[in-house]
Amino acid sequence: MNMSESFITGALNRLCQGKTNSYKTNLSNYIAGFTNADTPIDVAYAKAAVECNSDSSAPFSTVAILGHMQELMDRIMWNARGLKIAYDRAAKREEESGGIYGIELAQNKMDEIGVTDIPLDRIQDAVKSDYEFLFTTQVNILAALNMNGDALDIDLLYFNPATLDETTETWVKLTPAESYDEAMLVMDKIVDELRAKENKTAMAEFMKNREELLKSRLAA
Structure with a gap:
């Protein structure tokens, strides 16, 4: 090899x-x-x-x-x-x-x-x-x-990561890939989902801070 x-x-x-x-x-x-x-x-x-x-x-x-x-x-x-x-x-x-x-x-x-x-x-x-x-x-x-x-x-397999199921608190394998090309597609999807989750979290934090700032201004 x-x-x-x-x-x-x-x-x-x-x-x-x-x-x-x-x-x-x-x-x-x-x-x-x-x-x-x-x-x-x-x-x-x-x-x-x-x-x-x-x-x-x-x-x-x-x-x-x-x-x-x-x-x-x-x-x-x-x-x-x-x-x-x-x-x-x-x-x-x-x-x-x-x-x-x-x-x-x-x-x-x-x-x-x-x-x-x-x-x-x-x-x-x-x-x-x-x-x-x-x-x-x-x-x-x-x-x-x-x-x-x-x-x-x-x-x-080429790609088969374990993911924590928060409902059952067990590790499960939901994304098996039996080839290089399939694995690349699965990883792209995982990255996209993580980015979407991060964006959602960031916007939620922004809106929370925005609401608190508005409340403090109204109370002033």
């Missing part, structure tokens, strides 16, 4: 830097702890899964280790989307400036998400390669441990 055109390492590092002491961050760091110069990520996942399967006192379950690959794929997709947007903005800026000042946007994003050099026309192929690598790793671990992935509801 060509790791110079891979989002995996940068995505795992980002997950390891998540919210302090959260379950997902601790799980990410646990898995990353098995990696080193001589231990690639697929072997690290296998070592973590085997240890958790054989040690009842292990901090995580084997299913959690295997399920973490979906967390990683979700982050890979967000990073890929961010890099694509950076390239698009870079192209627009270069066009507006006559061919300069644009490429920095793409380079800054690559530095941010921890990738070496993934050109715009290689983003989709890099994501596909990462997905196939993780999918194969997951299948191999399940086979080695004689576990049934279907029975455990383990099904690696």
Whole structure:
């Protein structure tokens, strides 16, 4: 596997830097702890899964280790989307400036998400390669441990984030995407919905402050 055109390492590092002491961050760091110069990520996942399967006192379950690959794929997709947007903005800026000042946007994003050099026309192929690598790793671990992935509801997709259902207070997966293109559409929708929610909140705050100011003026 060509790791110079891979989002995996940068995505795992980002997950390891998540919210302090959260379950997902601790799980990410646990898995990353098995990696080193001589231990690639697929072997690290296998070592973590085997240890958790054989040690009842292990901090995580084997299913959690295997399920973490979906967390990683979700982050890979967000990073890929961010890099694509950076390239698009870079192209627009270069066009507006006559061919300069644009490429920095793409380079800054690559530095941010921890990738070496993934050109715009290689983003989709890099994501596909990462997905196939993780999918194969997951299948191999399940086979080695004689576990049934279907029975455990383990099904690696390109994008399938868990969302907190505030009504039931449970984590559910409402936006599964089985391809790169589908994942991009789902992420666009998520971003649009978040922006609409933020705009609604901002306007509500403005109207609240406006009403209070009007009341204070009338009372003066």
